[in-house]
Amino acid sequence: MGRRITHTGTGAGGTEAAPDGVHDIHWSGERISALAVAVLLFTALFAVDVGLGSLDVTRGAVWTGLSGLVFVILRPSRVSVRPGLLSTRGTLTTGTVRTDCLVSVWCSDGVSQRIILRDTTGGRVEIDPNVLIRNPAMWHRFDDDTRTSIRRGTLRCGATALRQLAERIDRETARTVFRVSGMPRPPLSPGSRS
Numbered sequence: 001m002g003r004r005i006t007h008t009g010t011g012a013g014g015t016e017a018a019p020d021g022v023h024d025i026h027w028s029g030e031r032i033s034a035l036a037v038a039v040l041l042f043t044a045l046f047a048v049d050v051g052l053g054s055l056d057v058t059r060g061a062v063w064t065g066l067s068g069l070v071f072v073i074l075r076p077s078r079v080s081v082r083p084g085l086l087s088t089r090g091t092l093t094t095g096t097v098r099t100d101c102l103v104s105v106w107c108s109d110g111v112s113q114r115i116i117l118r119d120t121t122g123g124r125v126e127i128d129p130n131v132l133i134r135n136p137a138m139w140h141r142f143d144d145d146t147r148t149s150i151r152r153g154t155l156r157c158g159a160t161a162l163r164q165l166a167e168r169i170d171r172e173t174a175r176t177v178f179r180v181s182g183m184p185r186p187p188l189s190p191g192s193r194s
Contacts, residue, residue, distance in 0.1 A: 021082025022138045024131050034074035042067035079131045081141045086117065088125050095125040099145035105158025107165065115165070120154050129165060133172050 045063040049055035077090035084100045098119040106116045107129065114126045132139045146162055149155040 021080045021085070021087075022135070022141055023080045024076075024078065024135055024138065026134055027076055027078050030076045034071055034076070037074055038067045038071035041070055077127070079127055079138070081138045081145075083141065084145060086125060086127070086142060086145075088127060095123065097123040097125045099142055100148040101152065102146060102149040102155050102158070104156060105146070105161045107161045115161075129168070132165070133169050136173075139169055 042063055045066070046055065046060070049059055049063070072091045075091055077088040077093075080087050080089075081099070084098055085096055086099045087096045088094065097117045098121060099117070101120040102117060103120055104116075104118045108114045108116065113129055115129050115132075117123075117125045117127070132142060143166065146155070150159060
């Protein structure tokens, strides 16, 4: 879990830090979806027990606890970016990193892709790369600050990962533009993946 950092004054670009910054615009909908899944699970388990005549206080408590656990697992962390800072707030954890003083950026592959960020103060945060992909304002702020880290020479590991993430965001943006405009998508270059 990263340390909580208070950041006041001017941001990386010399502009005044907005108190709220830029938030994931899809977080609220994902939270509602997680709640809906938990409620649906509780309702289904409760209905089966009522139908079988086996519902009692113990089973009701177990189904309530199980549904609550499903919600905690599915509820996404709230990610926000403001000049010089990226913060996450989950159900049980919070973390903040200085994006203008990053030391490393590491992308994990697999079923659940994550970007792990570490800063010079020891802060550590993990985020889903899709949060940056689907929030252009957030990506723009984050990209500006990571460039500051590179200029300052603090980023020792992760420039390649950042470049790959930028290329992925560019591809997703191009796909979205072609889809919205109704134009056919250009053929993929030999080295790119769909």
